[in-house]
Amino acid sequence: MAQLTRSPKVYDVCIIGSGASGGTAAKILTEGGLNVLMLEAGPPVNPDKDFKEHVWPYQLPHRGVGVGGKAADNFGEFLAPNGAWEIEGEPYTVATGSRFRWFRSRIVGGRTNHWGRIALRFAPVDFKSRSTDGMGDDWPITYEDVAPYYDKVESYIGVFGTKENVSSAPDGVFMPPPKPRCTENIIKKACDKVGVICIPSRLAVITQPHNGRAPCHYCGQCGRGCISASNFSSSQVMIPYAEKTGRFTLVTGAMAREIVVGKSGKAEAVSYIDKATRTEKKVFAKAFVVGASACESARLLLNSKSSQFPDGLANSSGVIGRYLTDSVGASGGGVFPQLTKMPAHNHDGVGGMHMYMPWWKFDRKNDFLRGYHIEFGGGRNLPGVGDFHSLCEYTEGYGSSLKQRCRESYGTYIGFAGRGEMIPNEQSYCEIDPNTVDEWGIPVLRFHWQWSDNEIKMAKDMQETFRAITEAAGGTYYSRATPDGPHPYGIEDGGVIIHELGCVRMGSNPKTSALNGYCQAHDMKNVFVTDAASFVSNPDKNPTLTIMALTWRASDYLMDESKKGNL
Ligand SMILES: Cc1cc2nc3c(=O)[nH]c(=O)nc-3n(C[C@H](O)[C@H](O)[C@H](O)COP(=O)(O)OP(=O)(O)OC[C@H]3O[C@@H](n4cnc5c(N)ncnc54)[C@H](O)[C@@H]3O)c2cc1C
Numbered sequence: 001m002a003q004l005t006r007s008p009k010v011y012d013v014c015i016i017g018s019g020a021s022g023g024t025a026a027k028i029l030t031e032g033g034l035n036v037l038m039l040e041a042g043p044p045v046n047p048d049k050d051f052k053e054h055v056w057p058y059q060l061p062h063r064g065v066g067v068g069g070k071a072a073d074n075f076g077e078f079l080a081p082n083g084a085w086e087i088e089g090e091p092y093t094v095a096t097g098s099r100f101r102w103f104r105s106r107i108v109g110g111r112t113n114h115w116g117r118i119a120l121r122f123a124p125v126d127f128k129s130r131s132t133d134g135m136g137d138d139w140p141i142t143y144e145d146v147a148p149y150y151d152k153v154e155s156y157i158g159v160f161g162t163k164e165n166v167s168s169a170p171d172g173v174f175m176p177p178p179k180p181r182c183t184e185n186i187i188k189k190a191c192d193k194v195g196v197i198c199i200p201s202r203l204a205v206i207t208q209p210h211n212g213r214a215p216c217h218y219c220g221q222c223g224r225g226c227i228s229a230s231n232f233s234s235s236q237v238m239i240p241y242a243e244k245t246g247r248f249t250l251v252t253g254a255m256a257r258e259i260v261v262g263k264s265g266k267a268e269a270v271s272y273i274d275k276a277t278r279t280e281k282k283v284f285a286k287a288f289v290v291g292a293s294a295c296e297s298a299r300l301l302l303n304s305k306s307s308q309f310p311d312g313l314a315n316s317s318g319v320i321g322r323y324l325t326d327s328v329g330a331s332g333g334g335v336f337p338q339l340t341k342m343p344a345h346n347h348d349g350v351g352g353m354h355m356y357m358p359w360w361k362f363d364r365k366n367d368f369l370r371g372y373h374i375e376f377g378g379g380r381n382l383p384g385v386g387d388f389h390s391l392c393e394y395t396e397g398y399g400s401s402l403k404q405r406c407r408e409s410y411g412t413y414i415g416f417a418g419r420g421e422m423i424p425n426e427q428s429y430c431e432i433d434p435n436t437v438d439e440w441g442i443p444v445l446r447f448h449w450q451w452s453d454n455e456i457k458m459a460k461d462m463q464e465t466f467r468a469i470t471e472a473a474g475g476t477y478y479s480r481a482t483p484d485g486p487h488p489y490g491i492e493d494g495g496v497i498i499h500e501l502g503c504v505r506m507g508s509n510p511k512t513s514a515l516n517g518y519c520q521a522h523d524m525k526n527v528f529v530t531d532a533a534s535f536v537s538n539p540d541k542n543p544t545l546t547i548m549a550l551t552w553r554a555s556d557y558l559m560d561e562s563k564k565g566n567l
């Protein structure tokens, strides 16, 4: 039978989740002098043991694809630990007629242990979308409000890039970027021919010694974690600094179930499941920072029901779960004859692209609203899980002739992936599934999803652009995308790009938003939701840099308000 254990200690702040958001809050609040307790659903991480950065395929059973190739779907067994599309015992459901996938990590540092490290600022226009084209909503804050915090985050975590003065992709505080590789030079020249801007990418990888961290040694395996902490993870770059203050308590294996409102009408505790003992426990705090990742944060609030908040904590507006978006994603790639003839050469670099294409058609009228950027990669990297799958699909044969073809094709392919803005719609949201609980007895989320014509037109444009760039470089373009079916023009299912966000959005009107511009709940002054749930729109930029900037800003505000006795 579940036991209720009451802890008498009252912390200044309880943070839920240790990823990009929770980790940032922990560092800022503890260094600011507050006593912080963090609840993290997963186990601790030990980079020396858990990160597989320098493991060779032959050192793992099945060369890293798992039994029956199952791990390939989760980016392979090399991935920094504990991230998956499905978590045993912790399901989610998808409504009939919808297609949605949810990638979660249960470990200290969350998904920052294996994110792609693409660290892009939102542009001024991204905060003002409704004023610009009449769709979606404006944020209650502007680029100018967030810019000082982008500066702080970039300066602290280390981001490489170059100043380019492209209005859709604001410059930041950058370290020098690595040199373009051969494949990147080929694509850059083709982009120049077809009028697409191609510039050094912006990644949270340090290219110079920084705050005691060694610079990148270009092993190219960032998704496996980085033992030398040369790329950013919350587990290595945020949490240890919170721990150093002596004001930080981390409780792992602690799955928050509910934020409890006390007799005073304020949030006073979090009730959580201690996974090791399967008992329910409570921790008390004066303020709460929810950073469990966008949809988990929405789930926690929706499950926090009381007589004061029958529809979930801080949900008098009814918006929690609504306005869910992901990036528009479509991909394709080309085979390039000049690469076939390329002698073996050093292709070392960071574990991601050295160049990318920011949104370049911001100065004209397009067939769709908003925009997308393009990520690309290929060449002579260490072959990854499933690298030769498509070769086997496109050609017949086996044995030595197949191996020969693999050798010939290795390094000749360059893939493109578009990442575009989805405009929130009524049909895309998450809610509590009344019929399903996880193994801890906590009700789970049910997802509803629909792309609109705008996103499908964007995916079409992506395919046309990938083809144009490939052909301008003399390559042959391959894509399975067709105009119809469940994935028109190759558009991915909702959630697949892992930029799901927006379901506890901020706004200036408490009737149409759950949070104010400081990520503070309109209905509950001592509750802050600092992850991407707070976003009002989902511009083409990957969200994590903005999550950290908003969390840093919210943490500063929380400390000020706490000093003033306003929480
Ligand atoms: C393979 C991959 C590549 C990516 N590439 C990029 C990229 O290049 N650029 C980019 O900007 N973004 C990228 N992302 C997305 C990025 O990882 C996320 O935006 C970011 O990690 C979100 O931070 P977060 O703090 O909101 O949540 P997470 O990092 O997901 O952390 C949430 C933490 O909360 C914990 N938690 C959840 N529920 C509870 C609960 N009830 N109680 C206690 N703890 C809980 C989880 O265990 C987890 O540790 C990528 C993601 C993946 C998986």
Ligand code: SF4
Binding pocket: 053, 205, 206, 215, 216, 217, 218, 219, 220, 221, 222, 223, 225, 226, 227, 228, 229, 230, 231, 349, 350, 351
């Ligand atoms: S490429 Fe650089 S940052 Fe990435 S894992 Fe290797 S050393 Fe670390």
